[in-house]
Each structure stands twice: as C-alpha cells, then as structure tokens.
Amino acid sequence: MAASPEPLSVDGLSALAAELSEDELGIQAQVRRFVRERFLPRIGRLFAEERFPLDLAPELAALGLLGASLSGYGCAGLSTVQYGLMLQELEYGDSGLRSFVSVQGSLAMYGIHAFGSEEQKQRYLPAMARGELIGCFGLTEPDSGSDPASLRTTARRSGSDYVLHGSKMWITNAPIAGVALVWAKLEGQGAESIQGFLVERGTAGFETPRIHDKLSLRASDTGQLVLDGCRVPESQRLPGAQGLRAPLACLHQARLGISWGATGAAKACFESTVQYLCQRQQFGVPLAQKQLVQAALVDMASEIVKADLLSLHFSRQQDRARQGAGPRLRPEQVSLCKRNNVAMALEVARRCRGLLGANGILLEYPAMRHLMNLESVYTYEGTHEIHTLVLGKALTGQSAF
Ligand SMILES: Cc1cc2nc3c(=O)[nH]c(=O)nc-3n(C[C@H](O)[C@H](O)[C@H](O)COP(=O)(O)OP(=O)(O)OC[C@H]3O[C@@H](n4cnc5c(N)ncnc54)[C@H](O)[C@@H]3O)c2cc1C
Secondary structure, three states: OOOOOOOOHHHHHHHHHOOOOHHHHHHHHHHHHHHHHHHHHHHHHHHHHHOOHHHHHHHHHOOOOOOOOOOOOOOOOOHHHHHHHHHHHHHOOOOHHHHHHHHHHHHHHHHHHHOOOOOHHHHHHHHOOOOOOOOOEOOOOOOEOOHHHHHEEEEEEEEEEEEEEEEEEEEEEEOOEEEEEEEEEEEOHHHHHHHHEEEEOOOOEEEOOOOOOOOOOOOOOEEEEEEEEEEEEHHHHHHOOOOOOOHHHHHHHHHHHHHHHHHHHHHHHHHHHHHHHHHOOOOOOOOOOHHHHHEEEEEEHHHHHHHHHHHHHHHHHHHHHOOOOOOOOHHHHHHHHHHHHHHHOOOOOOHHHHHHHHHHOOOOHHHHHHHHHHHHHOOOOHHHHHHHHHHHHHHHHOOOO
C-alpha cells in the first residue's frame, strides 16, 4: 500500500477544532503563529544559556496572555478554554514560556485579583497585564514543599507595619519580578494565620538570588526569596487572604492551564518525531514503516487525544460554572487532569527521545528539552504523588497523606 503523502496530525485525529468556536480557533491560531515565528527559532539558544526571553513580555501582553482569564484592570477576561488553548500553544514552544505566563497570571495576578484591596488591584494589575511589572508567587520553602501548612516564614506586627522573616525556594520569575506575593504565618501562630504580602523589589531586607545550573526549565528564571527583617506596611497585606485556603485557591486556578500546556509539549515531541521517522531510513526503508514504531506512535497519539479531551471537558465545565450554569469544578477533577496529562506528556517525551535514537539527545530536536522540562512540571503545582493522594482520598474517603 502506498504511504499517505500527508500524515494525519494528532489534532486532525481528535477533530478538536470541530468542538471549538470561531473565537477559540482565532486565539489558538494567533498564539500558534507567535510561538512558531517569534519563540521557536530562539529556544535552543535560550535553553543552552539558561535565559528567559523577557524582551517578549510586551508581545505576550499584546496577545492578552498576561492575566488572560481575569476581568477588568486591563485583563483580557478570556474563558477557561480560550486560556487553555493559548497555554497549550505556549508549551508547544517550551514549558518555561508557559510557566512565565502561568505564574504571572494565574498565581501572582489571580492572588491580587481575588484577595487584594481595590487600591492594590489598581496599583499592580494593569501594569502586570501590560507586562511592565513581573510578579512571582512565593509559597514553597527549603523545608516546606508538599506540606505548605508547615511553612516557616513569619510576619511580625510592628506598629502599622509587618516585619517578614524567612526564605522561599524554587520561585519562578523571582529574579525578574518587580513584586513578589509572599505567604507567611503571623508570628507564633499556625497555618490558619497564613497571610499574603506584596513585597516590591528594592524593599530593604528583600533579595531574590537566582538558582543556577538547573537541568530542567532552563529557559525560565527561578530563584529564592530571602526576607531578612523585611518591613512592609499594612497596605501591602492582601486583606481577603486568610489561611492556607488562599494560596491553594491560586494553585487550583493555575492547574487546569498546566494540563493544557503539558499536552502542547507532548504534541511538539510527537509531531517532530513523526516527521523524523518518515525521513530516517534504516534497513532500507523509513523507520515510520516499521510496525513497532507505528505501535509506539499509535499509543502516544491515543494518549494525547484523550488528554486533550479531558482538558476540554473540565474547562467547559469550569466555564459553565463561571456563568452560573453548572456545578463548580472539584479540586479532585483538576488533580485528575493535571496528574494524567503531565504524566502522559512525560512518557510521550521519553518515548519520542528513544525513537529519535542518538539524535534525540540533541537540542536541535525538542524531545529531550521537553522531557527535562516536564520533570519540573511533574513536581510543581502539586507533585504527581500528592494528586494521587488527593484522588485516593476522594475515591475512598480515607486520607493517606
Ligand atoms: C522549576 C520549578 C519551579 C517552581 N516554581 C514555584 C513557584 O513559582 N512558587 C512556589 O511556591 N513553588 C514553586 N516550585 C516548588 C514546587 O511547588 C515544589 O517543588 C513542590 O510543591 C514539591 O515540593 P518539594 O520539592 O519540597 O518536594 P517534597 O515535598 O519534599 O517531596 C519529595 C517527594 O516526596 C513525595 N511526597 C511528599 N509527601 C508525600 C506523601 N505524603 N506521601 C507520599 N509521597 C510524598 C513527593 O511527591 C515527592 O516525590 C517550583 C518547583 C520547580 C522545580
């Protein structure tokens, strides 16, 4: 049988486009063009040099990507599906690019939008939506990761100010952020006292050292937040945030986007690998003619299609809920989506790397870069294991944490 001249893409197989509106398709096409023309030609170098392309922030802002799902304050007010499609295109480029946008919009801006005073929203959100002010979200600490209730950073009341002590670790955008949303306990109190503070760069006692030599998310700036007697006025405390519920709400907001993003990384690996296998000749024929190779591709395509449908299903549910037309998305549903899609993408990246043979270890091909990136995505925003425990608890009523 003659080979088909035009291989069917994963998107063609899923026919996802048939489920999308004109608006959704338009937004997807815009971000796809931006990533392929403006970002992909640079990513190899950026990854090698461990550098995030901050110069692209105004273009990301012009596409409405910063705080995209928020309304007012210069934000685009997009639906969950529109935002998810954009993030998928970004992570087709690199998880570092998507992480920048997720942290800026879904963690830092969302935290201010949901829990900030009107004055705080006016002061920060429009500048953040324009990409002129970069934000970061500081929850994790050297000794507090999966169990954020154990965080040790403290806020001590001093007159009308708070004095912050502690350090945050693994904070995306920290070295380039103009404002950090820092989560701290009131001194001498427990997790129920957790508060959010907006700490601006330049505040005395506040440093953001960069973390070097990461083997993952190299095109993303990661750092620490060091708070050594850092004094902030009461006006920098988020008045609506009380207890762990507040930072967890921010993370819940971001996770569905990560599910979309991971599938973008998987598609990038898959498409480039199919292209390679159709060209690469061994034993006198293209490797794509080999049954074992086709079986691997079919397994991967099936998983990518299922992951896309999962993201779309839960995002539509979230959009109906936002319009008051359906039940709210349960945290367990978001856990299911993040856990499944990220593990799927990691497995796809690893299998694609193998199918590329030795060439698969080169930066020239995206599989190994995505594979390394996805190791971080597997760990952040709730590790794979923590989401397993969330689901296990929901399904049995028994906590195994
Ligand atoms: C590149 C990168 C960027 C990040 N960006 C941010 C950011 O912007 N802001 C922020 O606040 N944080 C950020 N993080 C931190 C991230 O959220 C944490 O790494 C994550 O929550 C896990 O914490 P940990 O690394 O301390 O691992 P630990 O909590 O120490 O866990 C280690 C291992 O033990 C497992 N484990 C933990 N508890 C249990 C249990 N009860 N049962 C079974 N297994 C368990 C975990 O799943 C994991 O496999 C980032 C991390 C990375 C790698």
